[in-house]
Amino acid sequence: MKKLLIFAFIGLLAQLIDGALGMAYGVTSTTLLLTFGIAPAVASASVHLAEVVTTAASGASHIKFGNVDKQTFYRLIIPGSIGAFLGATFLSHLPGDLAKPYISLFLLLLGVYVLIRFLFKFRQTEEKKGIELSRKQSIPLGLIAGFADATGGGGWGPIATPVLLSKKGMSPRKVVGTVDTSEFAIAISATLGFLISLGWEEVNWLWVGALMVGGIIAAPIAAWLVQKIHAQLMGVLVGGFIILVNARTIVTTWIDQEFVYPYVYISIALIWIVAIFYTVSKIRNVTNVKQADINS
Secondary structure, three states, rough: OHHHHHHHHHHHHHHHHHHHHHOOOOHHHHHHOOOOOOOHHHHHHHHHHHHHHHHHHHHHHHHHHHOOOOHHHHHHHHHHHOOOOOOOOOOOOHHHHHHHHHHHHHHHHHHHHHHHHHHHHOOOOOOOOOOOOOOHHHHHHHHHHHHHHHOOOOOOHHHHHHHHHHOOOOOOOHHHHHHHHHHHHHHHHHHHHHHHHOOHHHHHHHHHHHHHHHHHHHHHHHHHHHOOOOOHHHHHHHHHHHHHHHHHHHHHOOOOHHHHHHHHHHHHHHHHHHHHHHHHHHHHHHHHHHHHHHOO
16 A cells, blocks of 8 residues: 555656656656666556556646647657557567666666756747647657657657757747647557557556556646746756666666765765756846846
8 A cells, every 4th residue: 555655656746747847757757666676668568558547637738728739749649659669569578677777777868868958958938839840850759759758668758848849939838738748649559569568467557546646636736836836947856856766776787886876876966956056046047137127
């Protein structure tokens, strides 16, 4: 019962982050499940099964509030679904112990990307009515993000959201809404791939149910949080969190000298704390400048 409550909290935390940023539900959930010693394929399968429900709830909310660019949605779901299915079947055939450190390394790199993206490259831009994404751009983006999402247990949001936000004039709310809603199709495709490769008996439905419950509870709260917490700060918090948690698996697997472990964790934590304070200071400066312009 205690573990189910923990998993429900994991689902709630992951959905809060994902709902505010348009990314990191899969990365956060899979990262935490791996710390419990769950095999990568089973962890990713459990997360994607839960995402079928949580992304449906999230997507319905985004559609209701007009946060979805339908053209981009349709262009992303087909290549994304293909990539997710291929990624799921690929991961399912890897031995769990062999795959775990490499999956953690992949997640850590995603965390570094998210941290750098929001720490140094975040820009407030003028909003456009739609998202400018051609078919030639959507196919490789969907395939890569979908494959990464299934193999790493997360990657659709961390890859698709920053890529779309990198385009000048993109509306963050529109991008987040479109990516979150399209993730429903990716979750279904990845789940089918895992179930075909692993079989139903490998899935612990109590874990999946706990993740679902937590995600459903968090969905409306996340919609409120996205208006209260600055997106840049959330990005830095998520990136540092993912790096810190995955560093544990990598360090314990590939470094034999145990006395090194605390120094690695402390170094990462210090860098993360500095990044948080730097981001808060940066946000305050921008706010003060805007307020001074208004007053003048």
